[in-house]
Amino acid sequence: MSAEAPGQDTELRADEHAERFTRLRPLLFTIAYEILGSATEADDVLQDSYLRWSQVDLDAVRDTKSYLAKVVTRQALNTVRASSRRREDYVGPWLPEPLLLDERDASSDAVLAESVSMAMLVVLETLTPDERAVFVLHEVFGFGHQEIASAVGKSVIAVRQTAHRARRNVQARRKRFAPVDAAETARITGQFMAATATGDLDGLLALLAPDAVWTADSGGKTTAARRPLVGAAKVAAAVLDIFGKRKRTPGLRIETVNCNGAPAIAAYVEDRLEGVFLLATADGRITDFFAVRNPDKLRAMAETHRISRR
Structure with a gap:
């Protein structure tokens, strides 16, 4: 040799x-x-x-x-x-970073799309780190309790208890949101874009659930509401103020992108990304807007990612 x-x-x-x-x-x-x-x-x-x-x-x-x-x-x-x-x-509400996906990514896997949706990630933020890891590994990826125990450094009995507690907490908080339906979200997003482009307040209100919530994450680094806005009227006013600026802001453009398993709205001034707006819906209406404005969190939108459960 x-x-x-x-x-x-x-x-x-x-x-x-x-x-x-x-x-x-x-x-x-x-x-x-x-x-x-x-x-x-x-x-x-x-x-x-x-x-x-x-x-x-x-x-x-x-x-x-x-x-x-x-x-x-x-x-x-x-x-x-x-x-x-x-x-x-952190200054103001904390939202997860938006995830820019390939157009086909997650579209054929409902569980995957649901698991990376902004609504689900916001719910997961209410769990402890161990609860979150156990829930994700078991409910999304199908790992057994023995494998999870090795990963998180707990006994199998403790993992079973943690999994039960996490599942109960997620189910209690998830009731507000419907499972992700990309086609439904795309339809509502299109109607939303049309209403904001024309300043159609009545049309926008018809798209909003009465208790709709607007949550903006700026980290104190750009202009945004420091507390969530609750109620269709308040949310509609915020939406028209932000998206109405396209008529009076040179270089502002609004487009749809594939974010977190569903259509989302991206706002650019020239080539600079100013914000990403993700929607959660239920019964054909928008229940939540998640507005990510923190420029540090928008850097991740510079490239697409691939996701998988296998």
């Missing part, structure tokens, strides 16, 4: 590490994003996870998917705990 054989073997191993990780990357990104609510932090978690993975003896790995999910979950939980103080000191 030539003297180059050991080096060749190391290179082959590195290629296999990369191939396994790349094949599962959409799944791993989705796990991290749903635990963190941040595409930027999810990308960082995947980078750190790959560095750890590249040092692993592959002969000792019996199930690559389970092993990598465990690594990513642990890194995501470490990130959540490290950033908890930053979120406590």
Whole structure:
């Protein structure tokens, strides 16, 4: 055997590490994003996870998917705990980062689209980090309690209890929102765009649920309501004020994008993204607007991501 054989073997191993990780990357990104609510932090978690993975003896790995999910979950939980103080000191409401998706991504998987919807991510924010990780891994990705126990560092009994508590809390808070229906959201979004373009207050009010809520996340870095606005009249006024500016703001353009598994609205001034507006609907009406205006959170919209449950 030539003297180059050991080096060749190391290179082959590195290629296999990369191939396994790349094949599962959409799944791993989705796990991290749903635990963190941040595409930027999810990308960082995947980078750190790959560095750890590249040092692993592959002969000792019996199930690559389970092993990598465990690594990513642990890194995501470490990130959540490290950033908890930053979120406590956040100015105004905190919303997850919007996730720009390929036009086809999530469209054929209702569970996946629901799990990354802004409405669901807002609900998940009410859980503890461990509850969120357990709920996501079990309910969305179908991991067993034993696998989850290894990932979160708890006993199987504790994981079962956490899963039950998380499911109950999510169900209680999720009643306000209907399951994601991309076609329905697209229809309502189109009607919304038409109403705001013409300043049709009556048409806009007809699209809003009586108790509609407008929640804006600016982080104190741009103009936005510091508290949620509640009620169709208040929400309609806010909407017409913001979207009516297209007539008097040079270079302002409004377009629809595929965000978090459903159509959303993006506002640009020239080529600078100023805000992303996501809708939640129920019974054919808009129940919630989620307006992400913080420029730090909009940076993630510079590129599309791929998501998967497999």
